[in-house]
Amino acid sequence: MTQTNEVLLSVRNLSVSFTTEDGEVNAVSNVSYDVRRGQTLAIVGESGSGKSVSSLAIMGLLSGKSAHVSGEVEFDGQQLVGADPEDVRKLRGSRIAMIFQDPLSALHPYYKIGDQLIEAVQVHNKVSDADARKRAAEMLDRVGIPSVEQRLDEYPHQLSGGMRQRVMIAMALINDPELLIADEPTTALDVTVQAQILDLLRDLQKEFGTAIVLITHDLGVVADLADDVMVMYGGSAVEQAPVREIFYQPQMPYTWGLLASIPQVHVDSTRLDPIPGNPPSLINMPTGCVFAPRCTYKNQVPNNLCATTKPDLETTSSGHSARCHLTAAQRDAIRLEKNIGRSN
């Protein structure tokens, strides 16, 4: 950790809900986290856990009538929730940038790569076309795209998936943002191309000191890139910790379940230990712990507490917090018995 410890993005009690015909959908409830300059926070969760929605809210991309955003999002001292949309727009693409899972739908199919990159520069800076084009070429070169001048005049469909994702990254970083939100940046890519892109993100972070919020479901990608991890389930943050803590000293039964569900490429696994049941509906949230309906250990907690009371996010050790009614001794015993995590 060579970077400064200065907090760049501070999110407090962020909640997002949508009004739908079926009722109020609570996509994100009371999520708080910090992102430090030059560091990577991974937000992990399955579909519907609220991991993408929380970042769209930060970017001010949920201003529609049906979305209700509350809480505080402070970016370098500036409050973003409730701010003038024009102020937030000025940040977007300049100081905060985002890359999406599917670069084909995020790039405009009718415009040349070069024109899209040039626009990204000129929206935020008063520079000539020639200078903007030069900057676009530099950036494409930096993300490893060959024969840059030719590529600038091509359309997105003429590039492969990996190349398009490189263009997205070039576009996101073209104004040298301080914060990059990467929403499943490698999920649509083949594994050899994924390795190229992850390497690229790591190098660029080192070079430019960009803070990254990495949204993913892939624990391998988390292990590769993250400094800190937030595990989300049913719209809540259920565990937050530095990356080694999450993998080696996980405290929350949902995190245990995730780790036990994935086959690993470097060992012969025998039998997987999946989490029973299905994720909750965000319309009828359980009253107690969001994970209680699927939790194997809820009977170890007296008085049916897991079904009736939502556990607070409690600090279990320095920088590590989890939402669970189990006592520390119970958790240690279970981890030992089930061989979860790793002593180190």
Add this chain to the structure above:
Amino acid sequence: MSESTPILRVRDLQKYFPINSRGFSRRHIGDVKAVDGISLEVMPGETLGLVGESGCGKSTAGRAMLRLLEPTGGEIEFAGHDVMRMKKRDLVPLRREMQMIFQDPYSSLNPRQTIGSIIGAPFDIQGVKPEGGVQKTVQELMERVGLNPEHFNRYPSEFSGGQRQRIGIARAIALKPKLIVCDEPVSALDVSIQAQVLNLLEDIQDEFGIAYVFVAHDLSVVRHISDRVAVMYLGKIMESAPRELLYTAPVHPYTHALLSAVPIADPDRERARERIILTGDLPSPSNPPAGCVFNTRCWKAQDRCFSEAPVLREISAGHKVACHFPETGGLNAAAMTAPATGSDFSEN
């Protein structure tokens, strides 16, 4: 590998998709060689993993084996039948024995049919009258795959992705087949649900002795479920071996690169290991490179690799490789000789 006679034997299987010129004449000007001469065997009750990146032809191969896609050439022998020479009509009874599970649980189930009629369809098509009636059998199947048997009158839209995949599995096992081709059966599912479905597939295999051809891009899932694994690249098999051998002592440079690219969910291990970063993308299967198809991305390629295509040959019991210069020293040796990250993108 309980018996010595394979249930499925495929020799030199080819599937070409013709490319025609535009305009009136529609002349045949080339082929996309999706599957270009693959040979493999599947033993009764075993799982053969067919792994590769998108566009390598693994799904096409899976379908061509069942003649769901008409192969361009090759031999297919299934349970003693010469599948390639059979008339379409004669194939129908054989389909009882060979089934398929599809990737997308949303598009592979008819939204206007109830679950009961979807799972019961194989009985109608094959004219099979199960003991105790179709409905009772369907409900038993639903129970077996972990669905509530009382839901047989519901429609697919009322089920989640994982539950739909269970419906697809129930349909595939309805007639007690000997072989199921599973085409990316868990890749559309969340990890916690994926593990449930993998366990179900394993249980069903143990119970009914079904052989699987498990087509997938996820190397961890393939390692978990397979007995033997074949790695495909651009329509060809690059390497095939029993699972442990392929994952611990691969010899083809592509297998090395592929395995080293998978991030490991263990931060210390992940950050300490050596990685081979392949440069560039997959070449187009309509215009594959001459010689070895991997030569545009291979760091060991020499003159011979550009002129002569390597054949798949056996280098030790059950371990086959198509490479002129296979690795010998295990995973780390490859990482040492691999170049650092390059930016030489010759293909796009």
